Amino acid sequence: MQEIPDILTSSRWQLLKELSEQEQSATELADTLETSVSNVTQQLKILEAYNIVVSRKSTEKHVGKPKIIYRIKEDLVYAAMLKKGKAEKKVFKLEGFNGFLYNLIFTTGADDSFYILKFMLKHEELLKRCKACGFIKSTRDSVELFILTEHVDDIRARFSNLFIEDVNGKTKKIINWTHNEWEINDGLNRKDKYFLDMLWDVQLLYDPQGILRKAVDKRHLL
Numbered sequence: 222m223q224e225i226p227d228i229l230t231s232s233r234w235q236l237l238k239e240l241s242e243q244e245q246s247a248t249e250l251a252d253t254l255e256t257s258v259s260n261v262t263q264q265l266k267i268l269e270a271y272n273i274v275v276s277r278k279s280t281e282k283h284v285g286k287p288k289i290i291y292r293i294k295e296d297l298v299y300a301a302m303l304k305k306g307k308a309e310k311k312v313f314k315l316e317g318f319n320g321f322l323y324n325l326i327f328t329t330g331a332d333d334s335f336y337i338l339k340f341m342l343k344h345e346e347l348l349k350r351c352k353a354c355g356f357i358k359s360t361r362d363s364v365e366l367f368i369l370t371e372h373v374d375d376i377r378a379r380f381s382n383l384f385i386e387d388v389n390g391k392t393k394k395i396i397n398w399t400h401n402e403w404e405i406n407d408g409l410n411r412k413d414k415y416f417l418d419m420l421w422d423v424q425l426l427y428d429p430q431g432i433l434r435k436a437v438d439k440r441h442l443l
Contacts, residue, residue, distance in 0.1 A: 228271055229299065232256075233264050237293065240274060244292035265291055273297075298323045321348070321427040325356075328424045333359045336385045337366070337426075340395045347380050352402075353433035355423035363394040367423045369433050373401050405436050412443060 229237070239250055247265060251258045268274045272294055279288035296315035302308070313319055321341070325334050337356070341348050348354070350372050357365040370376050376399045384392045398419060400408075408416030420440035428434055 228268070228273070232260075233268060236261065236264055236268070237273070240291060240293050244290050246279070246288050246290055248288075250291075296320065298327075316429065320429070321354070324424075324426045328356050328426060329359065332387070333364055335387055336364055336393045336395065339387075340383070340385050343385070344380055344383075347376065348427065350376065351427070352430060353428040354426045355428075355433055356426055357398065357419065357423055363396055365396045365398065366426075367419060367433070368397045368399040369402065369405065369436075370399060371401050373399050373404075402432060402436075409436065409439055409443065416440075417443065 235254055236250055239245060239253055245253075247258050247261045250265075251261045254261070265274060265276070269276060269291075274291050275294045276289050276291050279290050281288065298313040298315060299310070300313060301310045313323060315323055322338070325337055329337065333356075347368070351368050351370040353367075353369040355367040355369075357367055359365070368376060368380075376397065380395075381397050381399070383395050385395055386392045405416060405420070409420070417440060420437050423433070423437060425433055425437070
């Protein structure tokens with residue numbers, strides 16, 4: 222894959238930001254970004270050549286040629302390190318523990334990343350038994366997480382309201398809001414304010430099967 226600055230120019234990055242929200246056609250992207258369809262199509266072909274985006278023909282019926290829809294091919298992190306004695310760039314797939322780690326870094330501040338990471342490493346069984354995990358919010362004294370699991374009662378009994386200490390002796394309470402898929406879908410179907418608010422705010426940290434993402438997308442359509 223080409224080096225990061227060569228691929229992710231400002232114009233291509235704007236395209237990728239739009240595609241990260243939803244799959245779109247070149248015409249739709251051109252309208253949003255106020256540029257020409259030919260320019261967008263050219264940039265998309267470059268991104269597609271380097272396996273960053275993929276395309277498909279739309280199944281919608283309309284006059285003329287089938288509409289081509291573009292989407293992000295896979296979740297990636299483009300990382301660059303620059304320090305004395307080392308200048309290196311790498312590409313990582315956002316999957317498994319790597320995905321959790323990089324989502325954590327990009328979603329939370331340095332302090333909260335430490336507390337959450339230490340909590341998960343100390344209680345790794347939790348990560349193994351949950352289907353998804355999301356970050357809700359942080360305060361001076363606590364961090365709130367959303368846990369999706371089929372072991373609700375056990376997780377609530379063993380891993381709720383636990384304290385984690387940092388290297389300087391400061392502690393934060395880790396609060397886990399724990400639910401299973403049925404509870405989440407039922408809450409959304411009933412338009413329960415608790416689930417509507419929770420899923421509006423949650424940011425994905427670990428979601429290998431895309432279950433929490435589907436619930437978040439469903440919430441945003443309500």
